[in-house]
Amino acid sequence: MVDPVVQQKRLISAKAESFTESVIREMTRQALLYGAINLAQGFPDFPAPEEVKRAAAAAIAADINQYAITWGAKSLREAIARQMARWQGLSVNPETEITVCCGSTEAMISALLAVTNPGDEIVIFEPFYENYGPDAILSGARPRFVKLHPPATPESDWIFDEKELRAAFNPRTKAVILNTPNNPTGKVFTRQELKFIRDLCVEFNALAITDEIYEHIIYDGTRHLSIATLDGMRDRTVTINGMSKTYSVTGWRVGWAVAAPHLTGAIRKVHDFLTVGAPAPLQEAGAVALSLPESYYQKLAADYRARRDLLLAALQEAGFRAFVPRGAYYIMTGISAFGFPDEAAFTKYLVKEIGVAPVPGSSFYSDPRDGAQQVRFAFCKQLHTLDEAAGRLARLRKTR
């Protein structure tokens, strides 16, 4: 008799078998189950801007309820082009160089499916946002992980070793995935680092696929720089961004990929057959959001700074080794002070007994052991939510 498990397995693709469900999303379910404060999945618990919500409601009332142009509503693409000129001095053609997708998540997988062949390699810095692993598998590319080494002191930065990065590049390298400001480390790549990456991309005829969704969430005078602005990168970069983080609308699923016309042509085809298009009325609201005044972005960053400072102090006080983020809205921490065998046991304890949900560090590494003494906290929450979390974290007991 054929084993029923074997029979069932035959019906599942090897690709789907080779990765697990998202741990970040699972932690949200765990937080709900145990009534823990969700500092796991990175979504705000505060309202989106009034004018952006009104624009979405108005678009629905005005019957913008059918498909937008598959690669994005003209008004939104034009607003994206204006923003790229304003923030990075990049001139892009909204007719030929922008693809609006269902979130930056779809932009990333569409870009990878558009550019990779089986056997191609993708360089990924780790710790990495967990989607990039399955993204590589789904697109048939082989990931080559390069470590971001933790800061030597809490105030210094995560850095890559230039020799290690160079060793990861070879003639099979199709692209390097960048994420700056970075999830989960909070690192913001410097001009010097980006130039080193640029030189490798040019030498090996590889692309940079850069996820810049946290562009406007930066601290302490840090400047965000798009690698596409560096000499030689304009036409070998796919720049990914979206509405989710900047306008606190993670559930809207509106993101985009910006790339030279030959790349955009391929990305648009993949995107069209994956999803046809992003929600039409929300794209119209996107055009309004991307026209908000400068003061909106200043307040966004200042508010995030207050949230970061609150959670950072609470984590340090509770005994975590907290790495200070320069951008994005996560704090990566070391948990060795608490004497747990690994981050899975610690996470379970934190969710069930302390009432705060983090993301276990292992979900950001190719080898889970590398994250065995780390967890990530998100601080895209109201100050009173973070205060409540701080009170709960204060109940943790250090063993060392």
Ligand code: GLN
């Ligand atoms: N980027 C967010 C995080 O890292 C949320 C990701 C998601 O669930 N789509 O938590």
